Amino acid sequence: MENMLTQTAARPLTNDNPLTATNQPVIQLRDIEKVYQTKTIETVALNRVNLTINKGEFVSIMGPSGCGKSTLLSIIGLLDEPTSGVIELDGRPVQSYSDKELAYLRNQKIGFVFQSYHLINDLSVLDNVELPLLYRSGVGGKERRERAYAALDKVGLSARTNHFPSQLSGGQRQRVAIARALAGRPEIILADEPTGNLDSVMGEEIMDLLLSLNQQEGTTIVMVTHDEQQAHKTQRLIRFFDGSQVS
Numbered sequence: 001m002e003n004m005l006t007q008t009a010a011r012p013l014t015n016d017n018p019l020t021a022t023n024q025p026v027i028q029l030r031d032i033e034k035v036y037q038t039k040t041i042e043t044v045a046l047n048r049v050n051l052t053i054n055k056g057e058f059v060s061i062m063g064p065s066g067c068g069k070s071t072l073l074s075i076i077g078l079l080d081e082p083t084s085g086v087i088e089l090d091g092r093p094v095q096s097y098s099d100k101e102l103a104y105l106r107n108q109k110i111g112f113v114f115q116s117y118h119l120i121n122d123l124s125v126l127d128n129v130e131l132p133l134l135y136r137s138g139v140g141g142k143e144r145r146e147r148a149y150a151a152l153d154k155v156g157l158s159a160r161t162n163h164f165p166s167q168l169s170g171g172q173r174q175r176v177a178i179a180r181a182l183a184g185r186p187e188i189i190l191a192d193e194p195t196g197n198l199d200s201v202m203g204e205e206i207m208d209l210l211l212s213l214n215q216q217e218g219t220t221i222v223m224v225t226h227d228e229q230q231a232h233k234t235q236r237l238i239r240f241f242d243g244s245q246v247s
């Protein structure tokens with residue numbers, strides 16, 4: 001593997017670049033409830049969840065199928081709204097942000113990585129990584145390309161920029177998806193079972209990459225996983241059951 005993040009030199013330690021978790025809350029959930037109502041059934045997906053995640057933390061979330069993990073990530077990532085409760089980002093309730101500020105948070109502060117990669121098969125690796133930057137004001141063509149190359153270099157895929165997703169292994173595809181998130185320079189990465197489709201060797205590689213991002217760049221990571229071993233590599237393991245945090 002060429003030039004993985006794990007092999008790059010750590011950046012100097014500054015307030016913006018902590019090498020370990022800080023005591024500064026970046027995400028706070030207060031009494032979050034999410035109720036899905038269909039014609040026939042009401043499902044309480046999240047039941048009064050209270051959670052604080054500090055800047056620079058790597059937190060994993062585990063729990064049985066249907067206990068609300070993906071709902072929690074969607075709400076933290078501002079893709080979905082809670083039925084009640086307050087979310088604070090950087091100490092400020094999300095409700096107090098303007099639409100413009102919310103769009104900024106969604107697009108720039110937070111990066112998403114999904115189990116099924118969500119790559120576009122007709123686009124090259126480089127174009128996949130550049131794509132979200134097209135929707136960013138203030139990022140011109142030259143900078144887009146530079147950021148995409150840099151992100152692909154970080155995940156060890158600089159030799160694959162002209163490949164298409166179908167020409168890559170599952171682990172490589174997930175690395176492209178991580179590079180796509182990194183090109184946006186997010187402070188927070190929300191990863192929903194990022195190794196769920198991978199065999200154990202490739203899963204380890206992706207996990208090492210996420211650990212390096214957290215340790216070397218200070219990126220806050222919240223990861224849903226079914227893998228106990230991987231969860232134990234993170235700084236904190238939160239268990240959910242039936243919409244509530246149990247430990």
Ligand SMILES: Nc1ncnc2c1ncn2[C@@H]1O[C@H](COP(=O)(O)OP(=O)(O)OP(=O)(O)O)[C@@H](O)[C@H]1O
Pocket residue numbers: 036037038043044045063064065066067068069070071072
């Ligand atoms: N759009 C929706 N409409 C109705 N019910 C929903 C909706 N999305 C999720 N649910 C329900 O909310 C509960 C929590 O779902 P969620 O996807 O958050 O669970 P999960 O822990 O991520 O599960 P898995 O591990 O299987 O992915 C489940 O009972 C699910 O059926």
